[in-house]
Amino acid sequence: MKLHIAALALLAAFSTPAAAQSDDPYAPGRAIVADIGKIVTPNGVQETFEVTLGGARQIVNVRGSDRDNPILIFVHGGPGAVEMPFAWVFQRPWEDVFTVVQYDQRGAGRSYPLNDPATLAPTMTPERYRDDAIELIELLKKRYAKRKVVLMGHSWGSIVGLSVAVKRPDLLYAYVGVGQGIDFREGEKAGMAWTRAKALAAGDMTAVAAIDALAPYPQGEFTIAKADGWRKYAIPYGSLIYNKPDLKYYFQTPRLSPEYTPADVQAWGKGSAFSVTTLWPRLADVSFNSVRKMDVPLVFLLGRHDYTVPSPVAADWFGQVEAPSKTLVWLEHSAHMPMVEEPGHFFAALLRDVLPLTGTKEKK
Incomplete structure (x- = not known):
């Protein structure tokens, strides 16, 4: 639920003539970022590979300073x-205590060109993405000799x-839920109401009229155009990002990503348009409101100002569900992207509230 329109804007930014792209002015910057982020510890892991999950080829990136972590x-939004081209901004400290896995889901990012969209489209259901993730966990457990994993879902993820x-x-x-969605229609309703109230207070009657014109959404027809x-x-x-209405520089982050070339970023833009329109x-009607008991520890890291996927909806559900343990952390100066907005506080929560749940290192 991180915006389709943002992905299209980024795609447009990279839609330059082939001759200009061949010069690639960002290549030196990417080389610097890659060198700084290189894993050099004796037991470290840094690899990118292709897997087939549910019949779809997908790209996986794994980084960590100690594979015994x-x-x-x-799970990206x-x-x-995809989050892989942004991860260099915030993920490096995580890699000292976790082996961190990013993967581009079916139809997304670097995975998009690996599959025929027409063949893929009928398979793109919430249940198939869930089962892809389960297959990936099983594969990673075997590959790295682990019993269990920590799963972090962001936004759609x-x-x-x-x-x-x-x-x-x-x-x-x-x-671990970040920008946690609970009920799609309920979340859309809450986000629209918040935005309309903000626009009304600002005297932006054009925005108010545009939002009103979307009715009966989120009931009835459910399309990304209305969202x-x-x-x-x-x-x-x-x-989306608290107190930062101009997101231009954030969405240019992939230009310096060691994991993404300009061609990969174009694939992301195309895959994002395809994925969000199809899915x-x-x-x-996806909703977890009927779920009242979980059999796994829950940690929610919520931006106090998140109305892209409204955090009050997630907090209400969290307060009612039963689980072996529950921890809700409010990131007070964040909206939908707390790992980017408050990277220190976010990492502190991982150390304090998530890492202890894994016990000691799993030795091979």
Whole structure:
């Protein structure tokens, strides 16, 4: 649920003539970032490889300073908004205590060109993404000789992650929800109401009228065009990144990513448009409101100002659900991207509230 329109903007930024791309002015910067981030510890791991999950080829990136550390898998948002090209900004400290896994989901990012979209489209359901994640966990457990993993879901990825936690709690030390979605229609309703109130207070009657014109959404037809129709007004009020309405520099972050070339970023833009357009209508009735008991420890890291996927909806559900242990952490100066907005506080929460749930290092 990290914005489709943002991905399209980034795609446009990279849509330069081939001759200009061949010069690639960002290549020296990427080389510096790659050198700084290189894993050099004797027992470290730094690799990118292809796997087939549910019949779809997908790209996986694994980084960590000690492969005996517990695995943390990040399930990215969107649908189609990969995190791999952004991770260099915030992930490096995590890699000292976790082996961190990023993967580009079916139809997304570097995985998008590996599969025929027409063949892939019918498979793109919430259940298939959940089962892809389960297959990946099983594969990683075997590859790195682990018993369990920590699963972190962000935005759309939190739907995938929480679904895994419901179906296969035995695979997880803990589930960590960031920008956690609970009920799609309820979340859209809350986000629209917040944005309309902000616009009304600011005297922006154009925005108010545009939001009102989306009715009866989020009831009825459920399309990404309608979802973007209100979110484009929410971003300037800080629904995505708190107190930062201009996101230009954040969305240029992939230009310096060692994991993504300009061609990869273009694939991300195309994959994001494909994924979110295909999958969004299938999410209308996804809800965890009937789930009242979980069999895995829960940690929610929520931005206090998140109205892209409204955090009050997640907090209400969290307060009612039963689990072996529960920890809710509010990131007070964050919206939907707390790992970027408050990286220190976010990492501190991982150390304090998540790492202890894994016990000691798992020696081979």
